[in-house]
Amino acid sequence: MNPNYLDFEQSIAELEGKIEELQLVGNDNDLNITEEISRLRKKSTRLAEKIYSNLSAWDVVKVARHPQRPYSTDYIQRMFTDWDELHGDRHFGDDHAIVAGVARLSDKPVMVIGEEKGRSVNEKVMRNFGMPKPEGYRKALRLMKMAERFNMPILTLIDTPGAYPGIDSEERGISEAIAQNLAVMSRLRTPIICTVIGEGSSGGALAIGVGDHLNMLQYSTYFVISPEGCANIIWKTVDKAPLAAEAMGVTSTVLEELGIVDETIPEPLGGAHRDIDLMASSLQERLTAQVDEFKRLPIDELLEKRYQRLMSYGNPLARKSPV
């Protein structure tokens, strides 16, 4: 099995393997090989389109957790200029599971807060696999309050397996840190645009997810408890995670219907990791438009809309935000 492809993508992997082989022998200027390659490419695309038009909720979870999936820092590098990372919660430490800083999005200054899982083994350990501790959320809150003082729009990038469930996390008040973010983000007097780029797991995701507009990348997921956790509670085994994923409706399609997610941002065929530059540029384009739109609204109107939206969650008549 090709590890760069997920289990349901193995037929694509086979075709891509053949294409690669042909390319290696293709240096002999044989025209038939070029034709054959282009034929296989088309076939591979059609196959990928077919597979990706019919993903189960569990398949989407796998794409969202793909080891090559772009993380916050990948987007930060590509979408922003003039990036200054800012560190620390001013009380305890600096949590590397959350990266934060000021940068420019299409020239306009913004505050960026992103959860970061880390790519290499060392980096994953350093970033605690993207599981923030209280100091991470407090750093985020400190900087979001700063953004409010300077009228700077806030962009958050959500990608976490959850807030860190450990002794130190509890000792330093992880619940309070999350709760505080939810409360304060509901009233910060500057636009807040949140985007789930990978895995949005529970309170650890929501803690940087309250705002005026919620985007989800097409193959990202957002859940109240991981499908494994849900399966463990109900069926007493993680093997039923696919069923749990289906039951909870963890994809943007379902969450848009529920009036929770405002916008799904399409991904390149086969997922964001197949063309990170393209993904970053289309996300940048949408975020730029959204920042402009929300910056134009009078601030009191923006805040009232944000509040009404929060109050509408779960209401059978819930509506999407205006952009």
Added chain:
Amino acid sequence: MSWLDKIVPSRSGGAKGNSSRVPEGLWKKCVKCGSVLYRPELESNLDVCPKCDHHFRIGARRRLDIFLDEDNREELSTDIVPTDRLNFKDTKKYKDRLSAAQKSTGEKDALVAVKGKLKGQAVVAVAFEFSFHGGSMGYVVGEKFARAAHIALEENIPLVCFTATGGARMQEALISLMQMAKTSAVIERLKQQGTPYISLMTDPVYGGVSASLALLGDINAAEPGARAGFAGPNIIEQTIRQKLPKGFQRSEFLLEHGAIDMIIHRKKMREQVAGLLAKLTYYSAA
């Protein structure tokens, strides 16, 4: 029929059977010290073990009943009922789980909200019903909490909340997660207005409720020995692969680590909260 009369049948008519007619139901063993306790005596002691002071779990209605003054009680938002927006089905349908919980508890969902008085001072008090689906927060709990808080906000009267919950309700998936944001936002409005919100944690308080409304009080307090935390002890043990220290996540631990202001004994609850509220509202009361 008084408010109290209304609740009595719902308590004794529950799935646990009519305890007054079952002789062994007259006795209850303390889960902490093992003493066999005479139930009427235990009840008159507010369900606190007279031998070891263990605070037994009590239902939402009894909680509010022993907390509020007897007169001027008005139950709020009784019209909100749970719906199954996702058609959630696991080993059972969520709809069936809901009806079973409604039947066994006599409640529509896991939160009871009442406007009443505490030692003469108007308050809005809400309490979680742990025996309804583990006191989990879905749409109804979030919505009822928000509506109760809005009454507190409009009338500028304190909000008091007794939590007892396993966290967010899985079967309502992201709708339940969003109730964390909803309840936190309305609490923030109370704070901005200077209307007191007192959060009283009773065993247990976990997950999404802990990480939202339970820890946002102007005063956060807990009953003795109550367990409260973000992640359950099992999850933490699985993650860090080591045993947790004794007393981890109990209210004494929370006090020690600065998460709560105080521990309040059930028998002192009325007195203590009334005293706090009197001070907090002193300068804003005309």
